[in-house]
Amino acid sequence: DTEVTQTPKHLVMGMTNKKSLKCEQHMGHRAMYWYKQKAKKPPELMFVYSYEKLSINESVPSRFSPECPNSSLLNLHLHALQPEDSALYLCASSLLPYGAQETQYFGPGTRLLVL
Amino acid sequence: AQSVTQPDIHITVSEGASLELRCNYSYGATPYLFWYVQSPGQGLQLLLKYFSGDTLVQGIKGFEAEFKRSQSSFNLRKPSVHWSDAAEYFCAVGPVNAGNMLTFGGGTRLMVKP
Numbered sequence: 586d587t588e589v590t591q592t593p594k595h596l597v598m599g600m601t602n603k604k605s606l607k608c609e610q611h612m613g614h615r616a617m618y619w620y621k622q623k624a625k626k627p628p629e630l631m632f633v634y635s636y637e638k639l640s641i642n643e644s645v646p647s648r649f650s651p652e653c654p655n656s657s658l659l660n661l662h663l664h665a666l667q668p669e670d671s672a673l674y675l676c677a678s679s680l681l682p683y684g685a686q687e688t689q690y691f692g693p694g695t696r697l698l699v700l
Numbered sequence: 701a702q703s704v705t706q707p708d709i710h711i712t713v714s715e716g717a718s719l720e721l722r723c724n725y726s727y728g729a730t731p732y733l734f735w736y737v738q739s740p741g742q743g744l745q746l747l748l749k750y751f752s753g754d755t756l757v758q759g760i761k762g763f764e765a766e767f768k769r770s771q772s773s774f775n776l777r778k779p780s781v782h783w784s785d786a787a788e789y790f791c792a793v794g795p796v797n798a799g800n801m802l803t804f805g806g807g808t809r810l811m812v813k814p
Contacts, residue, residue: 589743627790627804628744641801675743688734689802691744 588612589692591676597698600666606695608659608676617659618689619651620675628675634659666699673697702727704793704805712811713781721776721808723791732794733774734802735765739787747789750774761785786812 589610598604608617616635620628633641634653648670650662659676673694679687703726713719725731732751736744748759755767765776774791791805 591743625807625809627807630801633801673741677744688746688749690746691736693743694741696741 591692606661610678614678618677622673706805734792
């Protein structure tokens with residue numbers, strides 16, 4: 586099973602709302618990732634969690650707050666977003682966080698629209 | 701720094717025709733190379749990957765890719781395209797000795813004519 590699940594599939598929120606995106610995998614992977622993808626662009630890395638600890642934050646604004654409660658679950662908390670944050674948010678996981686030959690498996694994404 | 705270039709933004713082929721999508725990378729050593737496919741509004745699905753060994757790798761859905769070190773290329777091919785292959789294709793490179801960060805190319809959108 587190489588499945589990464591994400592909920593919700595679609596999310597519409599106002600600029601004052603607080604919402605959360607959820608990502609789950611049951612493959613025993615110890616690295617999880619959040620990417621942001623704008624239309625017609627490749628995914629851009631936002632955060633990397635290794636063994637449930639934040640290891641990389643690609644200078645993401647603080648209105649995005651990641652959380653990794655356990656090795657299977659990754660959340661992205663959203664607060665006071667801007668319309669330009671509207672995008673497809675992709676979660677991925679890999680068996681090990683570093684090096685070599687660790688393939689990232691992607692979820693289907695959450696399509697976010699900020700009004 | 702590593703980088704990936706996909707020279708073709710759009711490609712249109714007829715159903716049943718052969719396909720080649722180009723990917724060139726820049727990296728100081730032999731990288732790990734991937735091809736992903738993304739259908740509209742969907743996540744990325746891994747088609748194939750190259751780490752070492754045989755430079756011709758087979759993937760899912762009848763795709764293959766060939767690593768050519770001398771040309772810094774990792775082109776994706778399929779002998780006969782199906783209408784369901786219409787999608788966005790991303791080539792990506794991963795570092796060998798650092799954190800597991802993928803660098804993606806800009807993508808190639810494939811359209812298939814009936």
